[in-house]
Amino acid sequence: MRLLPVLLVLVAARPSACAESHWCYEIQAKHPNSACLGPSQWGGNCQKSRQSPINIVTPEAQIDPSLGSFSFSGYDKKRKWKVQNNGHSVMVLLEDEASVTGGGLAAQYRAKQLHLHWSERLDEGSEHTLNGVRYAMEMHIVHEKVKGTSRNEKQAQDPKDEIAVLAFFVEAGSEENHGFQPLVEALSYVPRPNMNTTMNDSISLFDLLPKKETLRHYFRYLGSLTTPGCDEKVVWTVFQEHIKLHKEQIAAFSKKLYYDSEQKLKMTDNVRPLQRQGQRLVYKSRAPGQLLPLPLPTLLVPTLTCLLAGFLA
CATH class of the missing domain: 3.10.200.10 (Alpha carbonic anhydrase)
Structure with a gap:
C-alpha cells in the first residue's frame, strides 16, 4: 500500500515533465539544466x-x-x-x-x-x-x-x-x-x-x-x-x-x-x-x-558562314 501514494505522485508529475520537454535548438539543449529536446530528438x-x-x-x-x-x-x-x-x-x-x-x-x-x-x-x-x-x-x-x-x-x-x-x-x-x-x-x-x-x-x-x-x-x-x-x-x-x-x-x-x-x-x-x-x-x-538566349550551334552557324564567305572571296 505504501507504493500507491508514490505511484500517484509519479503519474501526476508526468504531464508537467512532458510539457517541459519541448523542442529546441542544439545550443539550448546543451545549456545547463535544460529539459528541452534538441534536433536529434525531435518527434513528429x-x-x-x-x-x-x-x-x-x-x-x-x-x-x-x-x-x-x-x-x-x-x-x-x-x-x-x-x-x-x-x-x-x-x-x-x-x-x-x-x-x-x-x-x-x-x-x-x-x-x-x-x-x-x-x-x-x-x-x-x-x-x-x-x-x-x-x-x-x-x-x-x-x-x-x-x-x-x-x-x-x-x-x-x-x-x-x-x-x-x-x-x-x-x-x-x-x-x-x-x-x-x-x-x-x-x-x-x-x-x-x-x-x-x-x-x-x-x-x-x-x-x-x-x-x-x-x-x-x-x-x-x-x-x-x-x-x-x-x-x-x-x-x-x-x-x-x-x-x-x-x-x-x-x-x-x-x-x-x-x-x-x-x-x-x-x-x-x-x-x-x-x-x-x-x-x-x-x-x-x-x-x-547563362547569357546566351539561343543554343550555341544556332549562334555559330551564321558566324561561320560569314567567315567562310570572306575566306573564299
Whole structure:
C-alpha cells in the first residue's frame, strides 16, 4: 500500500515533465539544466526521409524549363508590420497581404509570415548550404496554398506542396541595408518570448529582398518544415541572389533577442542541422550566369558562314 501514494505522485508529475520537454535548438539543449529536446530528438515527422534543410550542390541541379519568373502580388505594399519573438526566431506577421504565383508553382500561395535563422558567426547562420557554404543568416517567407487556384485536380490534391517557402541567404555587406532597418530596430522591443511590437516605419516585402530582376535565378526541391513537426509538405525555392546586411545589423539579432524570459540565453544558432537529400532531385530555373538566349550551334552557324564567305572571296 505504501507504493500507491508514490505511484500517484509519479503519474501526476508526468504531464508537467512532458510539457517541459519541448523542442529546441542544439545550443539550448546543451545549456545547463535544460529539459528541452534538441534536433536529434525531435518527434513528429522529423525523422522521415524528405526533410529540410539540405546542401544544394549547384553543378548537380537539373535545369527545369518550367521554372520561370514569379508574379508577386502585394509585395510592394508598405506597412508597419507586426513583429513577434516566438521563442525560436523573430517573426513578421504578413496577414495575407501578399501572394505569389508563377515560378513553376502549381497554384497561388498567400504569404503568412516571414522569419529568420542566424548565428553570431557570419558563416554558420543559414539552414541551407550552397556547395557546402553556410551564410550569416537565412530568411524564409512562408506561404500557404490558396484553395481553388491549382492548375488541375491532381495538383489540388497533392499534399507535398501545401506550403511554399521562399528562402534567401543573407551575407555581410559593407553598407547598412535601409530596407531592413525598421525590422532591426523592432528587435529591441521583443527581447523575450511571446513579446510583440509594431515597426515604427513602413516597409514592403520588396524592401527586404534583392532586386526583382535577380529573382529569376533559383533552386527548387520538395522538402519539409525545418521545425517540429517537420511536415513534409513544402515546396522550397532557394534564391541564388543574396541579401546583404551590415555586420552590425546581423549582430543585432543575436544581441537583442533571447530564448528565455529570464534573458539568460541569447537567441542565436537557431539552425537545424543539414538533412540527407536521398533520392530527391534539386532543380534550377536556368544555368547560373547563362547569357546566351539561343543554343550555341544556332549562334555559330551564321558566324561561320560569314567567315567562310570572306575566306573564299
